Amino acid sequence: MRLQVALDVLDLPSALTLAGQVAEHVDILELGTPLVKSAGIAAVSAIKAAHPDKLVFVDLKTADAGELEAALAFEAGADLVTVMGAADDDTVRGAVAAGRKYGKQVVADMITVVEGRVARIREVSKLGVSFVEIHAGLDEQARPGYTIDTLLEDGRLAGVPFSIAGGIKIDTIGAVREAGATVAVAGGAIYNAADPGAAAKELKKRATA
Template identity: 35%
Template sequence: MKLQVAIDRTDLETAEAMIEEIKESADIIEIGTSLIKDYGLDRSVAYFRKRFPEQCFLADIKTCDEGAYEFRKTYEAGGDIPTVMGFSSVTTIRACADVAREFGKEYMIDLLEVPAERIRVLGEAFPEAVFCIHLPSDRQGEGLAELVRSSVRELSGVRKIAAAGGVTLDTVPLLKECGIEIGIVGSAITKSGNKRETAARFAGAVRM
């Protein structure tokens, strides 16, 4: 299992300092939607790519239209894994998949508020994608276990599944039990008093 750390709703300097602290523990660092909106791809994704050239960066652009254009721009900026929303049209997601294939890169389909039947359809249509089971952050982790279990059932045959939304050290065993490949952690690390130590604890738990 891999650890993805989401950095969002902060300024560029603070984000850079966080990456410096957690980079040894994080397999993937997520450049959050707000950072990209506040600073644009050039000053967020492209900047961090130059600053940390060996790091894997997920760019949470949350594409829902203009898939080919937005994905191409993100890859050109240095992003490794852009995101497209699962409620987007299949045509849009397919355009994203085509650009990902062109660049030889991965992409993530975000399943935020996507119903079970739609999840099943997407899993069958895009089995090569990384699918993110995503509990809304406003839920504060409530219902994560049920959501993960039900969504994994619909994603039979999918190679890579991530989970986000209130992931804690206590929920890591559940994610591993369900076959989740990527655990996405945000404030549990980024708001901790010792980010380096907390990230290391999560890394140890997911890789154990």
């Protein structure tokens, strides 16, 4: 299982600093949506230039104009981009078309899809995405009773390649691996740690145990 770090910071210098602290321990560097909105698409090129050996994941959360938005990110150096799993099928198809053109990957982000999530995961997988990200956003995680177990169960049931984002920590990443995820996405467990590099190293160790 690969480890992805969400660079959920708001400016490029902070993103470059965090990426430098954790890059040797992770497989994928993710530019979070707030970072892209704040720093612009040029941040993608900067992160890729600083870490050309890492996959760069751009969390666009595209909801419309899938081909256009995905192409913007791919031309800037992205290896993977997200399109909303809740978006129109043609939006997903457009992003996938851009991925094929550039030889890159498109991921369907299932954030906001709760009811009927397994069925929708299977539907978007047939549209050609490389995998789906079963994702609980920060607002969902803050609700009473939230548990990552629901995401893991949906991943098992869907029967397609998936990643998990939403509450991955030292004590949950083993369960993510056991559920069959291809990628574990860690955010706060790394960037809020006193030593992000050490936190990433420990998560990577448990991701591949």
